[in-house]
Amino acid sequence: MQTPPRLDLSGITKRFPGVLANDQVSFAVQPGEIHALLGENGAGKSTLVKMIYGIMQPDAGEIRWNGERITIQNPKAARKLGIGMVFQHFSLFEAMTVLENIALGMDANIPARDLEAKIVAVMQQYGLKLEPHRIVSTLSVGERQRIEIVRALLLKPNLLIMDEPTSVLTPQEVEQLFVVLRQLASEGCSILYISHKLHEIKALCHTATILRGGKLVDTCDPAVETSRSMAEKMIGGSLKDIQRGEGRALGTAKLTVQSLSVAKDGPFGIALKDIGFSVKAGEIFGIAGVAGNGQNALLLALSGETPSTSPEAIQIDGTSVAPLTAKQRRLAGMASVPEERNGHAAVPDFSLSDNAILTARDRMGMVSGGMVNAHSARTYAGEVIAAFSVKATGPAAMADSLSGGNLQKFIMGREIMQKPQVLVVSQPTWGVDAGAAAAIHQALVDLAATGSAIVVISQDLDELLSLCDTLAVINEGRLSKPMPVAGANIEEIGLLMGGVHGDPNAPTHISAEVAHAY
Amino acid sequence: MRIKLEKRPAPSTFMLIATPIASVLLTMLIGMLVFDAIGIDGQRAVVDIFLTPILASYKWQDVAVKAAPLIIIALGLSIGNRAQIWNIGAEGQYVIGALCAAGVGIAAGPDAPAITLIPMILAGIIGGAAWAAIPALLKIRWDVNENLTTLMLTYVSFQVLGYLVGGPWKDTNGRNFPATAPLPEQLTLPILFQGSTVHLGVAIALILPFIFWLIMSKSVFGFQIRVVGSAPHAARHGGFDAKQTIWAALLIGGGMAGLAGALEFTGSLKAVNLGFPSGYGFTAIIVAFLGRLNPIGCLIAGIVLAITYVGGQVAQTTVHIPNSTAGIFQAMMLFFILASDILIRYRVRFIPTKPAIADKKEARV
Numbered sequence: 001m002q003t004p005p006r007l008d009l010s011g012i013t014k015r016f017p018g019v020l021a022n023d024q025v026s027f028a029v030q031p032g033e034i035h036a037l038l039g040e041n042g043a044g045k046s047t048l049v050k051m052i053y054g055i056m057q058p059d060a061g062e063i064r065w066n067g068e069r070i071t072i073q074n075p076k077a078a079r080k081l082g083i084g085m086v087f088q089h090f091s092l093f094e095a096m097t098v099l100e101n102i103a104l105g106m107d108a109n110i111p112a113r114d115l116e117a118k119i120v121a122v123m124q125q126y127g128l129k130l131e132p133h134r135i136v137s138t139l140s141v142g143e144r145q146r147i148e149i150v151r152a153l154l155l156k157p158n159l160l161i162m163d164e165p166t167s168v169l170t171p172q173e174v175e176q177l178f179v180v181l182r183q184l185a186s187e188g189c190s191i192l193y194i195s196h197k198l199h200e201i202k203a204l205c206h207t208a209t210i211l212r213g214g215k216l217v218d219t220c221d222p223a224v225e226t227s228r229s230m231a232e233k234m235i236g237g238s239l240k241d242i243q244r245g246e247g248r249a250l251g252t253a254k255l256t257v258q259s260l261s262v263a264k265d266g267p268f269g270i271a272l273k274d275i276g277f278s279v280k281a282g283e284i285f286g287i288a289g290v291a292g293n294g295q296n297a298l299l300l301a302l303s304g305e306t307p308s309t310s311p312e313a314i315q316i317d318g319t320s321v322a323p324l325t326a327k328q329r330r331l332a333g334m335a336s337v338p339e340e341r342n343g344h345a346a347v348p349d350f351s352l353s354d355n356a357i358l359t360a361r362d363r364m365g366m367v368s369g370g371m372v373n374a375h376s377a378r379t380y381a382g383e384v385i386a387a388f389s390v391k392a393t394g395p396a397a398m399a400d401s402l403s404g405g406n407l408q409k410f411i412m413g414r415e416i417m418q419k420p421q422v423l424v425v426s427q428p429t430w431g432v433d434a435g436a437a438a439a440i441h442q443a444l445v446d447l448a449a450t451g452s453a454i455v456v457i458s459q460d461l462d463e464l465l466s467l468c469d470t471l472a473v474i475n476e477g478r479l480s481k482p483m484p485v486a487g488a489n490i491e492e493i494g495l496l497m498g499g500v501h502g503d504p505n506a507p508t509h510i511s512a513e514v515a516h517a518y
Numbered sequence: 519m520r521i522k523l524e525k526r527p528a529p530s531t532f533m534l535i536a537t538p539i540a541s542v543l544l545t546m547l548i549g550m551l552v553f554d555a556i557g558i559d560g561q562r563a564v565v566d567i568f569l570t571p572i573l574a575s576y577k578w579q580d581v582a583v584k585a586a587p588l589i590i591i592a593l594g595l596s597i598g599n600r601a602q603i604w605n606i607g608a609e610g611q612y613v614i615g616a617l618c619a620a621g622v623g624i625a626a627g628p629d630a631p632a633i634t635l636i637p638m639i640l641a642g643i644i645g646g647a648a649w650a651a652i653p654a655l656l657k658i659r660w661d662v663n664e665n666l667t668t669l670m671l672t673y674v675s676f677q678v679l680g681y682l683v684g685g686p687w688k689d690t691n692g693r694n695f696p697a698t699a700p701l702p703e704q705l706t707l708p709i710l711f712q713g714s715t716v717h718l719g720v721a722i723a724l725i726l727p728f729i730f731w732l733i734m735s736k737s738v739f740g741f742q743i744r745v746v747g748s749a750p751h752a753a754r755h756g757g758f759d760a761k762q763t764i765w766a767a768l769l770i771g772g773g774m775a776g777l778a779g780a781l782e783f784t785g786s787l788k789a790v791n792l793g794f795p796s797g798y799g800f801t802a803i804i805v806a807f808l809g810r811l812n813p814i815g816c817l818i819a820g821i822v823l824a825i826t827y828v829g830g831q832v833a834q835t836t837v838h839i840p841n842s843t844a845g846i847f848q849a850m851m852l853f854f855i856l857a858s859d860i861l862i863r864y865r866v867r868f869i870p871t872k873p874a875i876a877d878k879k880e881a882r883v
Contacts, residue, residue: 305754327757343749358756371737
C-alpha cells in the first residue's frame, strides 16, 4: 500500500470581506519532500499557511494529515501534530539569552538543564552553530533565524513551514540553511518553503506550487522549469526586461559623499563610519547589505533628516548640501524614499493628494504665499496615479486604503516625477509584486537616462545586480569599496555582507550551485 | 456573541459629527437618571442646565459672553492637540494674559486714551505666549513632558496673581480687598449692543474660528501641524521642523489663552481679583475635543459649554443644586466624547459565537 501524503489539501477556500484569498486550492506534500509555495504578494500564500498552522480556519475544503481528515484548531494543535513554522519576522526577546527565548516558546514546561541538553543535541545533529547562553541582541540575523529553526526542530516536526527564510541572509548563510533543510528532508520531514526567489527554489525544492490571485495556477517541477517560466506563471503574463538605452555614457560625478560619519541614535542604532562614494550623472549605484547595518541611518543622513556634522560630507555637482535641511536639499535637487512606507514616506491617514504635498510641494509649485494650492496637489497626485498605474480610487483616497505595493508605486512615482538630480531610495520594491517591481525598475533606469544620479539601498541582491551599474556593500555602518556590477563576484559580495558582523563559522566558499543561481 | 472592533476603510464623517451630538444627549440622559436616583428632580435640572439658556432670550447675552473666552482658548488648544502637544495650562496663560493687560493699563494711568486698549490686548497675547514658552523651552531642551509643566505653571500663575493684586497693584481705594482698581471707562472694550453685556470680544470669538479654519485647512502651516500630529517621522521626511512645531503649538495656545484673559478683563470683569481664574482654561480642553479639534466645531462646542455654565446658575436657584453640578455635566461630556472617538475609525461588529462542534474534532486528533 502506498503511503498517503504527509499533508493533503483539497478545495481549500477562504474568503475575507471583499476578497477571496484562497479559491479551491488543492495540493499535496509528500513525506521528505521540499515543496515550494510560490506567488506574488497577495496571491494567498500567507493565508494558506496560516490555515495549515491553525491560525485561521478554512471556509471550505479539507485538510488531510497522513491520510486522515483533520481540523487544526490553533497553532498549539498544529505543533502537537508535528507541524513547525519559522516565521519571516522573528519573535525573540533581544535582552534574553538563546536558551531563555527557546524555553519561552515551548508548549511543555521542560527544566532548563534538560532543555539545554536537547538544544545541544539538535544543534549537533543538524550542524547548527549556536551558543545557548548568548544574549539575542548580540546575534546576527542568521543566528537569530537559527534560534527559530532550533525551536521548531525541538518538536521533531513532520512538516516544517519556512516563510521567506532567506530574505535577510547572506549568500553564505543561505547555503548553510539549505544544507540543514536537505538533511531534514532526507530524514523524512516535509518542508513547505515559501519564497519568491526563484533561483533558490530551483536549487532547493522538489516541487513548486504556484498561486495567483488566490487560485492554484500550476504545480510543477522546478528542475525542468526556468526562473523566467515560473515568474511568468506567478504574474500571469510575460515578464518585461529592463530596457536600457543603447550606448549609454555616464557623466561627471553628481553626488559625492566623503568622510560621512553619524553617531548612532539610541542603544540599538548603528553609527555610520567614514562613508565615501561618488555617483556619476546617469549612474545607478547600489548599496547591498543585510538588514540593520546602517542602511536607514545612511538614508536619513543623505536626505537631511539627520543633520550633518561635517560641512563638506555631501556634495551635489561639487556644491556642498551637507549644511542644508531636508527641505533645502529637496530644493537643491535631492529626493529620497525611505524604507518604511507607513508613517515615514507617507502619512497613512492622509489622502494621496495630501501625501503629494508632503514632499512635492516646493518642487512642483503647490505653495504660494504660505497657502497650499489644493488643486495643483490633486492634479499632481492624479498624474502619479496614472503614470505608475497605482490602484486607487483617486487623489482623495487615503494612503492606508492602498495595498503596500500600490502605496510604494505612488511614493516612488511621487519622487521620480519630480525629476530630481539625485534620488536616494531604500528598498524600492519591498513587498511589491513582480509586475510593479519591473515598472519601478524601469522608471529608475529612465530617470538615470535623463542624467540623474540614483542610489538604491536594498537587501535584495538580485535587484541590485540587475539594476545597478556599480555596487558597494554596507556592513556595521561601513561601506565597502565600490565595484562595477559587470564584473562583480558574488562570493566576495557575500563575504562583505557577512563582514565582521556575520557568522565566523559560515563557509567562505559558496557551492557552484548557489553561485550559478544568481 | 462576541463584540469586535473592525477598522473602517476610511474615517466616518457621519460619526465625526454624530458622536459629539450623541455625547451631549447621553450626558443629559445619564445626568437625569443620576439626579433622579439621589432624589433631585433630574428632568428639571437637565432642562434648566441645557434648555433654559436657549429658550429664555434674556440669557443669550450671558451665553455669548461666557462662550467667547471658551472659543478663543479652545482654538489655540486645538492646534496644539492636532500636533499631539498637550497644553493643559491654558488657565494659567489666561490669568497671565489678563495680568499683562492690567499691567499696561495701570502703567498708562487712569487718563490714558482709549487707543491704549490695543497695547493692553497685545500685552495679553504676548504674556500668555511667554508663559507657554517656558514649557516649550523645557520640552525642546530637555524633553520635559509639557502636560506636567503647563499644569504646574497654572498654579504658579495663581501665586503671581495673588502677589500682584494683593501687593503692588492693589486698589488703594478698595477697602483693602485684593483686587486691581476698576478700569477707567475709556479702557473697557466697546459694548456691541446698547444696554447688553455683549462686548467686542464676542465678535472676535465669532470671527477667529473662520480665520483658524482657513489656516488649518489651506496653509502650509496647518498642513505641518496635521502631519506632525499624525506621523512625526513623515513630517521630518517632508522637511518640517519638529522644534518649530512645538514652539508654534505652545505659543499659539498660550497667546490665544492670553488674548481671552485680556478680553475677559477689559470686556467683562474690568478688574482683576483673586476670583479671576474661573476654569475657562480647563473647560476649553473639553470644548476643543467636543469640537473635534476643528475651528468651526470649537465655535459650536464653545456655545454648548457656555450654555451649561449659564444653565448651572439657573439650576442653582430653581432646583437648588450646587453650581458645580455644571462641572459634573461637562466632565461627563468629555468622557463620552473621548470614549466615542474610536467609532470614527472603527465600527462595532457583533459576531455570533460559533457552535462548539469543531472542538470535538480536534479532540479526536
